[in-house]
Amino acid sequence: MNTPILKLRTALLVVLFTLSSSLASHAVAAEADSFAFPAVAADAPRGAGQIALAVIDGIEASAMTDEQKKVAIAEVAAAAALANPGAANAIGAAIADKYPALASLVASTIIHTLNDTGKSSYVSRQTMASLTTNNTAYINLHITEASWDQISNYSESTVNNPAMTRAIIQSASPN
Amino acid sequence: MNMFRDLFITTLLLVSLGMPFTVSADVVVDAVIAAKAHPHDVAAIAAAAARKDPGAAASIAAALSREAPGSAASIAKAVATVAPQAGAAITTAVIAAVSK
Numbered sequence: 001m002n003t004p005i006l007k008l009r010t011a012l013l014v015v016l017f018t019l020s021s022s023l024a025s026h027a028v029a030a031e032a033d034s035f036a037f038p039a040v041a042a043d044a045p046r047g048a049g050q051i052a053l054a055v056i057d058g059i060e061a062s063a064m065t066d067e068q069k070k071v072a073i074a075e076v077a078a079a080a081a082l083a084n085p086g087a088a089n090a091i092g093a094a095i096a097d098k099y100p101a102l103a104s105l106v107a108s109t110i111i112h113t114l115n116d117t118g119k120s121s122y123v124s125r126q127t128m129a130s131l132t133t134n135n136t137a138y139i140n141l142h143i144t145e146a147s148w149d150q151i152s153n154y155s156e157s158t159v160n161n162p163a164m165t166r167a168i169i170q171s172a173s174p175n
Numbered sequence: 176m177n178m179f180r181d182l183f184i185t186t187l188l189l190v191s192l193g194m195p196f197t198v199s200a201d202v203v204v205d206a207v208i209a210a211k212a213h214p215h216d217v218a219a220i221a222a223a224a225a226r227k228d229p230g231a232a233a234s235i236a237a238a239l240s241r242e243a244p245g246s247a248a249s250i251a252k253a254v255a256t257v258a259p260q261a262g263a264a265i266t267t268a269v270i271a272a273v274s275k
Contacts, residue, residue, distance in 0.1 A: 048270045054248035055266045058255025072262045079263035083270040 049091045052080035053098065070102060077106045078113035085114060198228035200238035207239065214246045222253035232258035237268035247273045 059072045077095050081088035092110050096103035203224045207217055221239045225232040236254040240247035251269045255262050 050248050051251050051269050051273070052266050054252040055255040055262050055269075058252040059259045059262050061252075061256045062259035064259045069259075072259055075263040076266045079266040080270060083267050084274075 048080045048084040048087050049094045052076050052091055053094060056095065056099070070105060073099065073102055074105045074109035078109045081110045082113055082117060088114060198224045198231050198235065200231060200234040203235055204238045204242055207242065214243045215249075217243045217246050218249040218253040221250045222257050225254045226257040229258040229261065232261040233264035233268040236265050237272040240269045241272040244273045 055076050056073050059069055059076065062069075064072060073095070077092060080091045084091070088110055092106055095106050099106070203220065207220055212220060217239050221235055224235050228235075232254050236250050240250050243250070247269055251265055255265050258265070
């Protein structure tokens with residue numbers, strides 16, 4: 001074993017590794033420079049609903065498929081509602097207003113998540129009521145205590161089915 | 176024999192360099208602070224870091240939102256764009272970060 005040559009080879013490997021690491025760092029910096037993103041005001045709102053909508057905007061702009069986006073958006077709605085159950089009502093309504101086609105999916109996912117985590121049914125009822133009254137173009141119905149009782153009598157899987165939930169609301173509507 | 180050993184070590188080194196590496200949220204925050212990055216640039220930096228390590232997307236977004244709460248929404252959006260599968264985790268982490 002020729003020790004000086006071995007040391008030289010080891011030193012060369014260390015230099016190669018250091019240079020590679022340095023190049024990787026520059027690559028990260030270059031990528032940051034090339035990523036264009038619109039600036040926002042320093043006093044931008046940062047409530048749970050606004051954060052959720054911002055994340056949803058990001059998901060919409062991502063490379064996900066439409067089906068993946070639907071699921072991801074519903075999960076974001078549920079996460080925001082779970083992070084601030086007192087604002088679940090407003091969060092669900094804000095998302096449903098912006099994405100009317102997802103109103104039922106958002107409502108059922110929020111309700112399902114809040115119920116699963118032991119949150120009060122009052123919050124769930126308020127969420128559904130908000131979604132149905134604020135998103136009139138899509139559902140055009142008003143939920144009542146009676147219709148909520150009808151919904152809650154069904155199984156969890158039924159409540160988590162958007163089409164079924166919508167049908168129940170329509171059938172229970174005084175209109 | 177030495178030639179094979181060198182070839183093995185070099186291959187191992189090149190493979191390890193090609194593997195995705197983890198990005199520490201604290202390191203990203205330190206870099207942003209050290210560079211005195213403009214708040215409007217923080218979102219782009221967060222996205223670049225999350226693209227390198229999607230698994231750390233939520234922690235990166237939360238850490239930077241804590242440092243620049245006025246840009247929390249734009250940070251959340253930029254990170255979600257490059258790591259959409261972490262959308263729920265990003266939402267939870269950023270809301271928690273700006274609520275404290």
